Amino acid sequence: xxxxxxxxxxxxxxxxLLLLTIALSACGSxxxxxxxxxxxxxxxxxxxxxxxxxxxxxLAGGAAExxxxxxxxxxxxxxxxxxxxxxxxxxxxxxxxxxxxxxxPAEADTExxxxxxxxxxxVWFNGGRQWHLTDAYLNTLTFLEFHEVLARGGVIGGSSAxxxxxxxxxxxxxxxxxxxxMSPGHEESFSFLKNSGIDQHIDTRxxxxxxxxxxxxxxxxxxxxxxxxxxxxxxxxxxEVIGRGQVAIxxxxxxxxxxxxxxxxxxxxxxxxxxxxxxxxxxxR
Numbered sequence: 199x200x201x202x203x204x205x206x207x208x209x210x211x212x213x214x215l216l217l218l219t220i221a222l223s224a225c226g227s228x229x230x231x232x233x234x235x236x237x238x239x240x241x242x243x244x245x246x247x248x249x250x251x252x253x254x255x256x257l258a259g260g261a262a263e264x265x266x267x268x269x270x271x272x273x274x275x276x277x278x279x280x281x282x283x284x285x286x287x288x289x290x291x292x293x294x295x296x297x298x299x300x301x302x303p304a305e306a307d308t309e310x311x312x313x314x315x316x317x318x319x320x321v322w323f324n325g326g327r328q329w330h331l332t333d334a335y336l337n338t339l340t341f342l343e344f345h346e347v348l349a350r351g352g353v354i355g356g357s358s359a360x361x362x363x364x365x366x367x368x369x370x371x372x373x374x375x376x377x378x379x380m381s382p383g384h385e386e387s388f389s390f391l392k393n394s395g396i397d398q399h400i401d402t403r404x405x406x407x408x409x410x411x412x413x414x415x416x417x418x419x420x421x422x423x424x425x426x427x428x429x430x431x432x433x434x435x436x437x438e439v440i441g442r443g444q445v446a447i448x449x450x451x452x453x454x455x456x457x458x459x460x461x462x463x464x465x466x467x468x469x470x471x472x473x474x475x476x477x478x479x480x481x482x483r
Contacts, residue, residue, distance in 0.1 A: 238364055266295040269298050274327055328368060366395070368387040395413065397422070400424060425442075
């Protein structure tokens with residue numbers, strides 16, 4: 199007998215994924231943080247230049263071959279004009295790009311809604327407020343299909359709210375305002391990058407130390423703060439910084455070692471980071 203509702207179906211699929219993860223983990227082949235297949239491009243907002251969208255499209259199979267889904271839902275509108283949403287990607291040479299948007303989780307839980315997503319090699323989440331994304335898609339069929347894009351080797355990217363949604367903890371998820379770092383009822387994110395909390399606009403909005411509150415309450419998380427026009431490209435448990443600015447790393451082990459002093463360190467474009475070891479990868483000389 200099929201499971202009758204969304205919640206039970208999600209539990210069913212989650213159970214299967216958990217069993218597969220345990221089996222693969224026993225073989226030592228599953229990353230602890232990043233996706234087992236595919237890649238993530240996580241952008242801190244601001245202008246997204248070719249130095250960021252170029253690698254994203256390469257991971258998607260190239261502009262001509264990519265099958266891209268753009269999700270504008272974080273912007274908070276009931277409706278969007280698809281032509282406007284996808285226009286910038288057409289200008290970048292992407293031939294096959296479609297918009298996916300709803301504010302209704304019941305619609306997001308239908309086979310009809312996800313049919314284009316099942317053909318996608320890439321998904322891009324636009325900016326706005328990240329809680330709109332979780333309200334519409336979390337634990338729906340669409341949510342499961344986002345993860346399936348990665349499972350078949352695709353790429354998921356996004357900027358600003360589209361960056362934060364990729365972590366496991368929903369930083370600044372309060373509908374009341376984006377100054378609130380932690381909001382009960384809006385703390386679960388999409389977990390493309392597990393055990394992480396991701397912040398954005400840290401340079402232009404002076405948010406360098408804001409993740410301290412989150413990792414103090416949840417010391418198991420890795421806090422990642424992204425400057426504008428800056429991204430991390432995650433493959434497995436390694437990421438590389440690309441773009442123009444710095445990335446701030448918040449690690450509770452270091453913060454607690456410094457007592458009450460807020461402590462973070464920064465990475466620059468070109469730096470590579472081992473997420474499991476929580477340290478920069480030194481280049482061989």
